[in-house]
Amino acid sequence: LLENVKSQAKGQLQASENRYLAQKHVTQALQSELLQLYSQIEINNLANSTP
Amino acid sequence: LLENVKSQAKGQLQASENRYLAQKHVTQALQSELLQLYSQIEINNLANSTP
Amino acid sequence: MAEDLQRNFRSAYYEKVGFRGVEEKKSLEILLKDNPLDVEKLSTFSQRFPLPSMYRMHVWKVLLGILPPHTDSHPLVARYRQEQYEDVREALKAMRFVHAATPYTELYLRMHQLENQKLMRRSELTQPGEEDEDFLAIARAMEEIVDDPVDCYWLIRCFVNQFNHKFGDSIPHLPKSLEHFLSQEDSRLLAHLKTSGSLVLLPYSLWFRRCFAGSLPESSLQRVWDKVISGSCKILVFIALEILLSYKIMLMGTSRPEAVAKFLSNLPQENTDAIVTKAIDLWHKYCGTPMHSV
Incomplete structure (x- = not known):
């Protein structure tokens, strides 16, 4: 019975951790996309300010 | 002992859920920043293309 | 007489849809009543007999670890899976990798790449490589088998991951x-x-x-x-x-x-x-x- 409870908890925790990990990977992807956009904007601004 | 294991498992799952929620708030903030950036870029493009 | 006819018709029908006998279906039903499910026995069943189509998706999900052995955890875990699907999809929309008209198979590919930390920046996207094409082919086939997009994504993803992990070397x-x-x-x-x-x-x-x-x-x-x-x-x-x-x-x-x-x-x-x-x-x-x- 004890083992049973433990393995059930493990199954739930794994699924929950997986969902958390996906969020982390989402954060990384968003950050890298944002970084890229910011540098793009700076390049554009620079190009516009030097006539 | 059984109750002990159960409450420990519950605590772990709760902690995992909280981590997930925290991470989710981060991605929501990043996503709204991204949205704003995209619309900023579009405004700039529009401004540049209409002299 | 009429009953006999009906029974004959029914077993002919079962034969046709892939149950070699009603007995097999019954023994699977007994296995599926276990809590926790015995994953090893389910594997063995599936190795020996064709899965009845009404139970196929459920058995696949258990064998691929999408659902855990404990059946009373299924609603909770199914909710986690659904939320994870939505989280990743929404992020890809925000990053404009996908939009409303993107085919599901492409969405699944990008989701899989994001989750495996293999997503390129949008400005650096290239034509799908060989591995991507394999994924897409499997995704297109799975899409024909599974109706629900959340189930479909998870089945494709875990099928591909398990296949590469278990059999990559073979x-x-x-x-x-x-x-x-x-x-x-x-x-x-x-x-x-x-x-x-x-x-x-x-x-x-x-x-x-x-x-x-x-x-x-x-x-x-x-x-x-x-x-x-x-x-x-x-x-x-x-x-x-x-x-x-x-x-x-x-x-x-x-x-x-x-x-x-x-x-x-x-x-x-x-x-x-x-x-x-x-x-x-x-x-x-x-x-x-x-x-x-x-």
Whole structure:
């Protein structure tokens, strides 16, 4: 019975951790996309300010 | 002992859920920043293309 | 009398949809009542018998770890899976990788890449590579089998991950294995394929990397995937073997390797069910039937 409870908890925790990990990977992807956009904007601004 | 294991498992799952929620708030903030950036870029493009 | 007729009709119907007997269905139902589910017994069942279509998705999800063995955790875990799907999809929308009209299969590919930390920046996106094309082929086939997008994504993702993880090292050896069994079953055909130069040009990646996705129609394909998901990649060799044996006359009649490859890559879709049935029998003959008490 004890083992049973433990393995059930493990199954739930794994699924929950997986969902958390996906969020982390989402954060990384968003950050890298944002970084890229910011540098793009700076390049554009620079190009516009030097006539 | 059984109750002990159960409450420990519950605590772990709760902690995992909280981590997930925290991470989710981060991605929501990043996503709204991204949205704003995209619309900023579009405004700039529009401004540049209409002299 | 009428009852007899009805019963006969019913078992003929079961026969047709793939239950060789109502007994098998009953024994699966008993297995599915276990809590926690005995994953090993479910694997063994699935290795030995065709899965009844009404239980197939559920069994696949358990075997692939999408649902845990404890059935009373299923609602909770299903909710986690659904939320994870939505989280990743929404992020891809925000980053403009996908939009409302993007085909689901492409969405699934990007989601899989993001989750595996293999997503390129949007400005650096390239044409899909070979691995992506394999994923897309499997995704297109799974889409025909599964209606719900959340289930579909999880099944594709876990199928691909499990396949690469479990069998990644065996895949390169499958052509040799095919050659071995073909020499046992029909050495003349093997000799012909060798001397004509066709053997090296057989559609191995379609057969062994995509697990026949895009080659067999879904009704036959899912019976093959039952075996792959429950733990065998050898079955792929026997499907390939049975395809070669079934088209022996045609193959013996041509010496042009390109024509052979083209024909085998675009199989006629008619008698694929019979091919799969014979291939499974051959597989049992050579590799034995798993002998777990079910």
